[in-house]
Amino acid sequence: MTTFKSLGLAEPILRALSGEGYTNPTPIQAGVIPAMLEGKDLVGIAQTGTGKTAAFVLPLLQRIQALNKRPWPKNCRALVLAPTRELAAQIEDGIRTYGQYLKTTSAVVVGGAKPGPQIRAMARGVDILVATPGRLEDHMQAGAIRLDETTTVVLDEADQMLDLGFMPAIRRILAALPKDRQTALLSATMPKQIRALAQEFLRNPVEVAVAPQSKPIDRIEQTLIHVEKANKRQMLVDVMKREKIDRAVVFTRTKHGANKLAQLLVNNGLKADAIHGNKSQNQRVRTLDDFKAGRTPILVATDIAARGIDVEGVSHVVNFDLPNVSEVFVHRIGRTARAGKSGIAISICDETEREFLRDIEKLIGFKLKLDPLSETDLVPEQAPEKPGSRNGRGNGRGRTRRAEGNGSKKPGTRKPRPNRAKKAKRPQQEAAQNADGQNTTAQNTSRTARPANRQTAKPKARKHRKGGNKPSVGADDAGLSRMLGNITRSQKPSQRSARQTAGQR
Numbered sequence: 001m002t003t004f005k006s007l008g009l010a011e012p013i014l015r016a017l018s019g020e021g022y023t024n025p026t027p028i029q030a031g032v033i034p035a036m037l038e039g040k041d042l043v044g045i046a047q048t049g050t051g052k053t054a055a056f057v058l059p060l061l062q063r064i065q066a067l068n069k070r071p072w073p074k075n076c077r078a079l080v081l082a083p084t085r086e087l088a089a090q091i092e093d094g095i096r097t098y099g100q101y102l103k104t105t106s107a108v109v110v111g112g113a114k115p116g117p118q119i120r121a122m123a124r125g126v127d128i129l130v131a132t133p134g135r136l137e138d139h140m141q142a143g144a145i146r147l148d149e150t151t152t153v154v155l156d157e158a159d160q161m162l163d164l165g166f167m168p169a170i171r172r173i174l175a176a177l178p179k180d181r182q183t184a185l186l187s188a189t190m191p192k193q194i195r196a197l198a199q200e201f202l203r204n205p206v207e208v209a210v211a212p213q214s215k216p217i218d219r220i221e222q223t224l225i226h227v228e229k230a231n232k233r234q235m236l237v238d239v240m241k242r243e244k245i246d247r248a249v250v251f252t253r254t255k256h257g258a259n260k261l262a263q264l265l266v267n268n269g270l271k272a273d274a275i276h277g278n279k280s281q282n283q284r285v286r287t288l289d290d291f292k293a294g295r296t297p298i299l300v301a302t303d304i305a306a307r308g309i310d311v312e313g314v315s316h317v318v319n320f321d322l323p324n325v326s327e328v329f330v331h332r333i334g335r336t337a338r339a340g341k342s343g344i345a346i347s348i349c350d351e352t353e354r355e356f357l358r359d360i361e362k363l364i365g366f367k368l369k370l371d372p373l374s375e376t377d378l379v380p381e382q383a384p385e386k387p388g389s390r391n392g393r394g395n396g397r398g399r400t401r402r403a404e405g406n407g408s409k410k411p412g413t414r415k416p417r418p419n420r421a422k423k424a425k426r427p428q429q430e431a432a433q434n435a436d437g438q439n440t441t442a443q444n445t446s447r448t449a450r451p452a453n454r455q456t457a458k459p460k461a462r463k464h465r466k467g468g469n470k471p472s473v474g475a476d477d478a479g480l481s482r483m484l485g486n487i488t489r490s491q492k493p494s495q496r497s498a499r500q501t502a503g504q505r
């Protein structure tokens with residue numbers, strides 16, 4: 001079995017790893033570390049939760065400590081670009097942890113924080129600079145940082161950077177770097193634009209692909225609650241009171257909605273806080289710290305704010321709003337069942353979201369199991385509130401969908417229900433395991449050589465672009481397709497039993 005030692009990592013790094021309790025590399029680490037140590041360009045298809053941060057941080061540290069030289073003032077030896085402030089901060093945390101026995105210096109440069117301390121941190125030069133693209137460009141323009149001595153650049157979560165409209169900035173940043181450099185690009189999905197970026201800016205990259213979510217998804221007990229919109233907020237309270245929560249992330253689509261929900265939960269005696277882009281950087285850091293420490297075990301988050309948050313021990317993911325881009329669903333539920341643990345994902349779907357649900361179930365390849373709290377007599381499907389998200393679709397078809405197993409009831413509207421949390425018990429988990437019992441599969445191939453099962457993966461991930469201007473992720477994503485192939489195969493027993501369970505009710 002591969003160990004970190006056998007990958008040739010230096011003793012101070014091995015010491016830090018063993019302090020963290022890690023002796024064996026994850027598949028993405030086993031693929032990425034040797035390639036990056038050799039100075040090769042790299043495309044890594046991996047999501048958070050696979051150990052990808054250490055996969056690129058460890059070789060960065062090793063190569064920098066081997067140089068044994070100080071960086072030039074206002075310069076950095078290695079640059080890591082990340083889509084969000086939270087992810088950038090988390091990467092730097094990793095650098096500090098894994099580099100604790102080295103003299104390597106690092107700094108974070110992100111929007112929403114005062115530029116002064118960032119400028120001071122860069123003034124003497126820094127070994128590894130972690131940055132979000134917008135703020136880095138501001139500093140470049142102000143002359144606070146130059147990139148002409150930077151020998152390695154890592155683009156982390158490149159697909160998210162694409163979604164957030166960072167591609168023009170990334171192109172400008174890459175153009176400012178020396179031509180003779182190492183470039184590593186990590187992305188959970190591989191849409192055409194990212195592949196094009198890789199082709200343009202990377203030289204002969206090694207490709208490492210893992211199917212990260214296959215096993216975690218198997219370990220997630222997923223249920224679905226149909227509810228009328230009028231009852232939805234109370235339903236969330238019921239769910240949160242019923243569940244034995246260690247740490248939960250509740251997803252909403254809007255920042256305003258996140259605040260309101262957090263307040264609702266607090267008003268109902270639960271410890272909750274919201275995290276989203278309208279909060280100051282300090283507030284976000286504090287909220288996240290409280291969540292990590294378990295002081296506030298419920299975090300209400302928008303997708304962007306939650307992206308990349310790596311908090312161990314998230315026992316629950318609750319989709320208060322279903323995402324209008326179905327791939328986001330997979331990203332969301334991947335917040336739980338990390339590091340070999342199991343997790344619970346509960347999705348609450350109202351009458352305006354049933355088309356989103358259909359897309360999600362199509363993508364994951366099975367129907368979600370009904371939660372006992374699910375309402376059974378439902379109003380007809382309605383168009384979503386958001387303009388532009390589903391215009392002309394799913395609207396006015398006069399179709400009525402109900403919870404399965406209640407076909408004889410007439411649809412009708414009902415008044416909000418009283419608290420039913422005590423009545424319903426959580427159904428037993430039906431953990432379906434992969435036939436091969438493998439967590440992830442790693443392939444280390446040249447860019448042209450494709451992972452073996454890439455072309456056979458089913459169902460094929462397809463574009464879901466219904467959310468206004470938001471670009472879809474995973475259009476032709478091999479990793480995701482493969483992962484979904486795994487889900488489809490492994491979850492079929494659950495699918496059957498979901499129907500049976502529903503039929504019994």
Ligand code: AMP
Nearest residue numbers: 022024025026048049050051052053310
């Ligand atoms: P990441 O994918 O970088 O977000 O990492 C997910 C989690 O896995 C983090 O909590 C890491 O600390 C942890 N981790 C990273 N490498 C290893 C490893 N080799 N063995 C066990 N856990 C790891």
